[in-house]
Amino acid sequence: SYVLAQPPSVSVAPGKTARITCGGNNIGSESVCWYQQKPGQAPALVIYFDSDRPSGIPERFSGSNSGNTATLTISRVEAGDEADYYCQLWDSSSDHLVFGGGTKLTVL
């Protein structure tokens, strides 16, 4: 089935920009979501349909998707953004919902 590849970890200084990638075969033709999960909490949807933000999600969170890579960009990173981030899509060829392996974002 479809495999989504994420880097295990990304580190960024406060105030800088973090970019978390999600690689997949022709992922640009799919609709990608992104979730943020902090320790002890349920995941929270931060991006859907590649680049749309649910209500309540800051504009600092943005998404893009093209070719073989989808990207979650977090601008002006804050300490509170430290979390695990997962990409997700629906694989219509297998009728499976797929999550990436997750990326731990560390704010230095």
Add this chain to the structure above:
Amino acid sequence: EVHLVESGGGLVQPGRSLRLSCTASGFTFDDYAMHWVRLAPGKGLEWVSSISWNTGRILYADSVKGRFTISRDNAKNSLYLQMNSLRAEDTALYYCTKDEVAVANAGSRFVYWGQGTLVTVSS
């Protein structure tokens, strides 16, 4: 306000069974597909199963197909997961999630999650 409350988790021996429940409130339950997603210790999120609004489309991850059965009772606003032949690798926090569509598809996304119920499979 949407609420999803899971129950039924616990410690179970390998090969035994467990039934998880999820009680939903704050939305029209029978308008939406529902899913189970799990988080194993030290691992990432894994989709387990989905069921459409009218139970007409039921799907499973390969890792649980043939052992787990998802069901729903729209009259009781409840979602279930019957887990048989449990294995150590099924140990995880199991989340109930509400889809934003009636049938799982490319538009599937999870705004609302429960807090999860912990399943531990160990002898």
